[in-house]
């Protein structure tokens with residue numbers, strides 16, 4: 275009967291289950307964590323089985339998508355806020371508001387932590403960023419302002435605009451809007467004092483002399499412009515956290531570190547830390563189409579005439595990769611440049627295809643920058659002709675669920691497959 279059939283099936287399934295060893299209990303932490311910020315960092319390193327088996331080289335990803343705010347940026351947001359509090363620029367529950375210009379991840383991280391620390395948040399983002407990031411920000415109670423991105427600027431202005439748009443002097447830039455809003459916020463509470471505060475090397479503290487330290491001022495609401503691109507705390511989060519974690523998790527046996535650069539904080543912090551432990555470790559950047567870093571590292575200049583087409587493309591049409599690639603030198607990127615050994619150009623097609631490959635072969639549903647990073651790992655392993663015994667570590671920055679409407683919406687069949695032939699069809703390394 276049917277009942278007997280199901281009983282038999284159940285017995286079979288249980289027997290099959292018993293063949294597996296019970297999983298040892300491994301906790302990320304034995305302590306009871308103090309609130310949401312306790313969940314940040316200390317992420318596991320995961321072996322990317324499909325690529326490691328195919329290449330013979332160990333490809334390990336730092337599972338940053340496990341952070342409570344969903345990305346590697348949690349570490350940076352926490353460090354920026356902690357550092358600002360430590361030097362007395364921010365005081366919890368004083369009605370202060372944090373402002374940031376971001377393509378989303380940093381905003382979500384800041385909003386998550388700010389809620390737990392009693393700050394309000396305003397996020398300025400370009401209006402071509404994937405919608406789910408805005409939805410997450412809404413859910414976290416952040417105020418959002420979307421500004422016109424360079425991608426929709428009039429064609430005549432495009433070439434001028436592309437280099438100009440992200441420049442710190444341009445008011446259209448989402449960063450400048452964020453800085454401006456922080457300033458306006460401060461002015462609401464004090465007509466004669468500038469309440470824009472910035473934590474980074476270019477620290478702007480507004481008021482004059484001793485007044486700044488008086489209790490009266492400390493309790494006043496402030497506008498804090500986090501400024502992740504120039505803020506040294508960004509680098510420090512990775513130099514003191516991500517880098518040492520990778521070193522410990524690999525017992526120091528890491529041959530290369532691969533990372534994309536959006537602000538440059540990750541590559542600068544992790545790269546500098548790993549080099550300080552062993553200067554033989556190769557640090558390489560994965561750079562999406564239209565970004566100037568590849569050229570900067572290969573040829574010493576961000577643009578050449580050939581690349582300017584690509585640059586325009588990025589700013590007019592934009593790439594589907596979000597979070598990495600940049601066309602100007604931030605403080606954090608400048609910190610990284612002396613220790614970066616190599617760079618790999620990653621096309622949209624490759625990134626989209628790689629993300630699908632990882633779902634199919636590893637069950638890993640990752641965001642666009644993670645896909646770029648893993649492609650750069652393959653390219654590095656091939657270039658070095660590494661076959662076995664080496665380990666490359668990279669960052670799995672966020673999960674695919676931040677990218678449904680843009681990156682995961684792309685149909686790889688509708689894209690130009692010619693690039694893929696190199697990596698997915700004729701590639702002996704990817705054959706199992």
Ligand code: PMP
Nearest residue numbers: 379535536537538540597643671
């Ligand atoms: N991946 C994603 C999804 C990001 O949002 C960012 C940050 N913009 C990065 C990678 C790059 O990190 P970093 O800013 O440290 O260069």
